[in-house]
Amino acid sequence: MGYHTSNAAxxxxxxxxxxxxxxxxxxxAPEARPRFDVYTGAGREADxxxxxxxxxxxxxxxxxxxxxxxxxxxRVGLASLTAAELNANATTSNELSTARDQTGDLEVMRxxxxxxxxIRDLAEDTLSMVEPKDTITLDLSDTAAASADAAxxxxxxxxxxxx
Numbered sequence: 553m554g555y556h557t558s559n560a561a562x563x564x565x566x567x568x569x570x571x572x573x574x575x576x577x578x579x580x581a582p583e584a585r586p587r588f589d590v591y592t593g594a595g596r597e598a599d600x601x602x603x604x605x606x607x608x609x610x611x612x613x614x615x616x617x618x619x620x621x622x623x624x625x626x627r628v629g630l631a632s633l634t635a636a637e638l639n640a641n642a643t644t645s646n647e648l649s650t651a652r653d654q655t656g657d658l659e660v661m662r663x664x665x666x667x668x669x670x671i672r673d674l675a676e677d678t679l680s681m682v683e684p685k686d687t688i689t690l691d692l693s694d695t696a697a698a699s700a701d702a703a704x705x706x707x708x709x710x711x712x713x714x715x
Contacts, residue, residue: 664670675681 672683
Protein backbone atom coordinates (compact mmCIF):
# COMPACT_ATOMS: atom_id res chain seq x y z
CA MET A 553 0.00 0.00 0.00
CA GLY A 554 1.39 3.22 -0.94
CA TYR A 555 1.62 5.86 1.70
CA HIS A 556 2.45 8.61 -0.71
CA THR A 557 -0.43 8.07 -3.09
CA SER A 558 -3.35 7.81 -0.65
CA ASN A 559 -5.52 10.33 1.18
CA ALA A 560 -3.70 9.44 4.40
CA ALA A 561 -0.63 11.22 3.04
CA UNK A 562 -2.62 14.42 2.93
CA UNK A 563 -3.85 13.84 6.51
CA UNK A 564 -0.33 13.21 7.90
CA UNK A 565 1.35 15.95 6.01
CA UNK A 566 -1.49 18.39 6.61
CA UNK A 567 -0.93 19.95 3.28
CA UNK A 568 -3.03 19.80 0.25
CA UNK A 569 -1.64 19.34 -3.16
CA UNK A 570 -0.71 22.49 -4.99
CA UNK A 571 -3.52 23.65 -7.20
CA UNK A 572 -3.09 23.41 -10.88
CA UNK A 573 -2.25 26.74 -12.46
CA UNK A 574 -5.12 28.29 -14.31
CA UNK A 575 -4.76 30.26 -17.40
CA UNK A 576 -5.60 33.92 -17.00
CA UNK A 577 -9.11 34.66 -18.16
CA UNK A 578 -9.69 37.59 -20.36
CA UNK A 579 -11.37 40.54 -18.65
CA UNK A 580 -15.10 40.52 -19.22
CA ALA A 581 -16.32 43.03 -21.66
CA PRO A 582 -18.89 45.43 -20.29
CA GLU A 583 -22.34 44.33 -21.35
CA ALA A 584 -24.55 46.72 -23.09
CA ARG A 585 -27.51 47.85 -21.00
CA PRO A 586 -30.83 46.55 -22.15
CA ARG A 587 -33.20 49.03 -23.59
CA PHE A 588 -35.77 50.34 -21.15
CA ASP A 589 -38.76 51.93 -22.78
CA VAL A 590 -41.81 53.29 -20.92
CA TYR A 591 -45.22 52.65 -22.38
CA THR A 592 -48.40 54.31 -21.12
CA GLY A 593 -51.06 51.81 -20.13
CA ALA A 594 -54.21 51.20 -18.08
CA GLY A 595 -52.47 51.49 -14.72
CA ARG A 596 -54.12 49.72 -11.78
CA GLU A 597 -57.00 48.47 -13.89
CA ALA A 598 -54.59 46.45 -16.00
CA ASP A 599 -53.50 44.39 -12.99
CA UNK A 600 -57.05 43.46 -11.87
CA UNK A 601 -57.67 39.74 -12.01
CA UNK A 602 -61.27 39.81 -10.64
CA UNK A 603 -63.88 41.77 -12.48
CA UNK A 604 -65.60 44.70 -10.74
CA UNK A 605 -69.01 43.11 -11.35
CA UNK A 606 -68.01 40.01 -9.39
CA UNK A 607 -66.73 42.09 -6.45
CA UNK A 608 -69.97 44.09 -6.48
CA UNK A 609 -72.02 40.87 -6.38
CA UNK A 610 -69.93 39.58 -3.46
CA UNK A 611 -70.43 42.85 -1.56
CA UNK A 612 -74.20 42.76 -2.14
CA UNK A 613 -74.29 39.14 -0.97
CA UNK A 614 -72.39 40.03 2.22
CA UNK A 615 -74.76 42.92 2.95
CA UNK A 616 -77.80 40.69 2.41
CA UNK A 617 -76.34 37.96 4.63
CA UNK A 618 -75.72 40.52 7.39
CA UNK A 619 -79.28 41.82 6.99
CA UNK A 620 -80.74 38.31 7.27
CA UNK A 621 -78.60 37.71 10.37
CA UNK A 622 -79.82 40.92 12.03
CA UNK A 623 -83.46 40.12 11.21
CA UNK A 624 -82.99 36.63 12.65
CA UNK A 625 -81.54 38.07 15.86
CA UNK A 626 -84.49 40.46 16.13
CA ARG A 627 -86.97 37.60 15.66
CA VAL A 628 -85.25 35.48 18.30
CA GLY A 629 -85.22 38.43 20.70
CA LEU A 630 -88.92 39.12 20.17
CA ALA A 631 -89.78 35.45 20.57
CA SER A 632 -87.85 35.19 23.83
CA LEU A 633 -89.47 38.36 25.20
CA THR A 634 -92.91 37.06 24.21
CA ALA A 635 -92.28 33.72 25.90
CA ALA A 636 -91.06 35.45 29.07
CA GLU A 637 -94.13 37.68 29.13
CA LEU A 638 -96.46 34.72 28.61
CA ASN A 639 -94.76 32.84 31.46
CA ALA A 640 -95.18 35.86 33.73
CA ASN A 641 -98.86 36.13 32.77
CA ALA A 642 -99.43 32.44 33.46
CA THR A 643 -97.74 32.77 36.86
CA THR A 644 -99.89 35.78 37.72
CA SER A 645 -103.03 33.93 36.62
CA ASN A 646 -102.13 30.94 38.80
CA GLU A 647 -101.48 33.20 41.79
CA LEU A 648 -104.80 34.98 41.21
CA SER A 649 -106.78 31.73 41.08
CA THR A 650 -104.99 30.52 44.23
CA ALA A 651 -105.87 33.78 45.99
CA ARG A 652 -109.54 33.43 44.94
CA ASP A 653 -109.66 29.88 46.28
CA GLN A 654 -108.08 31.00 49.53
CA THR A 655 -110.57 33.90 49.80
CA GLY A 656 -113.47 31.49 49.48
CA ASP A 657 -111.97 29.24 52.15
CA LEU A 658 -111.44 32.19 54.47
CA GLU A 659 -115.04 33.35 54.02
CA VAL A 660 -116.30 29.90 54.93
CA MET A 661 -114.00 29.75 57.97
CA ARG A 662 -115.13 33.22 59.08
CA UNK A 663 -118.78 32.29 58.85
CA UNK A 664 -118.15 29.03 60.72
CA UNK A 665 -115.95 30.52 63.43
CA UNK A 666 -118.08 33.64 63.81
CA UNK A 667 -121.42 31.81 64.15
CA UNK A 668 -123.27 32.64 67.38
CA UNK A 669 -124.22 29.03 67.98
CA UNK A 670 -120.59 27.88 67.76
CA ILE A 671 -119.40 30.58 70.16
CA ARG A 672 -122.23 29.70 72.55
CA ASP A 673 -121.38 25.98 72.38
CA LEU A 674 -117.67 26.65 73.00
CA ALA A 675 -118.45 28.91 75.96
CA GLU A 676 -120.78 26.33 77.51
CA ASP A 677 -118.62 23.26 76.87
CA THR A 678 -115.08 24.54 77.26
CA LEU A 679 -115.46 27.39 79.74
CA SER A 680 -118.58 26.09 81.60
CA MET A 681 -120.41 29.35 81.05
CA VAL A 682 -124.21 29.60 81.15
CA GLU A 683 -126.57 32.02 79.47
CA PRO A 684 -127.89 34.84 81.66
CA LYS A 685 -131.54 34.81 82.72
CA ASP A 686 -131.98 38.58 82.57
CA THR A 687 -130.52 40.78 79.84
CA ILE A 688 -130.11 44.51 79.48
CA THR A 689 -130.14 46.20 76.09
CA LEU A 690 -128.27 49.47 75.68
CA ASP A 691 -129.36 51.79 72.90
CA LEU A 692 -126.71 54.42 72.17
CA SER A 693 -128.38 56.13 69.22
CA ASP A 694 -129.09 59.89 69.24
CA THR A 695 -132.86 59.56 69.64
CA ALA A 696 -132.49 57.16 72.53
CA ALA A 697 -129.99 59.49 74.22
CA ALA A 698 -132.34 62.50 73.88
CA SER A 699 -135.29 60.60 75.34
CA ALA A 700 -133.08 59.30 78.16
CA ASP A 701 -132.00 62.87 78.99
CA ALA A 702 -135.62 64.01 79.07
CA ALA A 703 -136.55 61.12 81.35
CA UNK A 704 -133.62 61.87 83.63
CA UNK A 705 -134.58 65.57 83.79
CA UNK A 706 -138.18 64.71 84.69
CA UNK A 707 -137.03 62.29 87.37
CA UNK A 708 -134.71 64.92 88.85
CA UNK A 709 -137.58 67.45 88.91
CA UNK A 710 -139.84 64.96 90.68
CA UNK A 711 -137.13 64.20 93.21
CA UNK A 712 -136.57 67.90 93.93
CA UNK A 713 -140.31 68.54 94.34
CA UNK A 714 -140.59 65.66 96.77
CA UNK A 715 -138.01 67.16 99.05
